[in-house]
Amino acid sequence: MGADLYSERVTRFLEAAETAVDGKPSLSDVAEYAYVAITPPGRSLVHVAGACPLAPDGTTVAIGDVRGQAARCVENLVQSLAAAGAGLGDVVKTTVYVASAEQADLVAAWEVVRDAIAPHRPPSTLLGVAALGYDDQLVEIEAVAAV
CATH class of the missing domain: 4.10.910 (30s ribosomal protein s13; domain 2)
Known part of the structure; x- marks a missing residue:
């Protein structure tokens, strides 16, 4: 095309x-995100597994702190994207999971992600879930990028 x-x-x-x-x-x-994204021709999609709030030694950071965990998730997401030759500006879709039924917790996590990706505004989904996979984990960020 x-x-x-x-x-x-x-x-x-x-x-x-x-x-x-x-x-x-x-x-x-x-909405503080785009409703649709189209991958330009000739680009490859990079699917990033959920970035978790883990330190290099595998421990969960910022226990009990949604914003702190979201920030660490963003840091880990940036590292994963870099390994694929991408950056936050290449992200075409995010999904942010928050282990909470409180809207304030979801908004707190979203604000960290939104601010980290700004001014880029890829389509995004934010949802509360019952639990996440690691001990004391409150936030996880999944992304798709185009490089």
Whole structure:
């Protein structure tokens, strides 16, 4: 697919996400992320396993601190992306898991992730879960990047 056709398709998808379709209201503009991302031609997708709040020795850091764990997850995500030749600006999708039913905890984790990725705003999903895999783990960040 040529660059002009790709650019036209991206513009069309983004406009469709922002405007009324078939008389239905457009999507809300309050989201702090994009509703859609399209991988440019010639790029490879990098699927990053969930980045966890683990120190190099395997211990969970910032026990009981959602923001602290989210920050460590971002640090570990950056390292994983770098190993694949990517950075936060290459991320095309994130999923942030928070082991909490409290909306304030989800928002706290999201704010750390949002601020780390800014001004980039890839499509993202934020959800509370019952538990995560490591002892005392509260946050995990999964990502897909395009390089």
